[in-house]
Amino acid sequence: MAQGWEQYPAHGATNGNAGWGEPAGNPAVASDPLPPPKAKAGEGKRLRLExxxxxxREMVKVYRGMKVGEIDTSKGSKLIYALTELSRAIERETVEKLTERLDEVEGK
Known part of the structure; x- marks a missing residue:
């Protein structure tokens, strides 16, 4: 045998393929018997918060989730805070756009 080949096993592949001494069709890795967990409210979905x-509406969902115990109150409070900041940012952007439009109309 060539030098160095002794370190490789003759069978028992660990990558899911049949090893050298194993018949095809017997994968070394079993498939996962459990289905993936369902996404909780607000997780894994892209929200449109424009x-x-x-x-x-998203604040109401978070509030109701906290009220029934689906969302931890500390996590829910943080989500509500983030949503409040998003709301303020959108409000500022809207006011800026309106100010620009008024300036255009007035000819400034």
């Missing part, structure tokens, strides 16, 4: 109404 205006005040959408943010308000």
């Amino acid at each position: 205006n005040g109404a959408q943010i308000r």
Whole structure:
């Protein structure tokens, strides 16, 4: 045998393929018997938070989740805070756009 080949096993592959001495069709890695867990409310879904109404609806979802115990209150409070800041940012952007439009109309 060539030098160095002694370190490789003759069978028992660990990558899911049949090893040298194993018949094909017997994978070394078993498939996962459990299905993936379902996403909780607000997790894994891309939310559209582009205006005040959408943010308000998301705040209501978080509030109701906290009220029934689906969302931990400390996590929910942080989410509500983040949503409040998003709402304020959208409000500032809207005011800036309106100010620019008024300046254009007035000819400034």
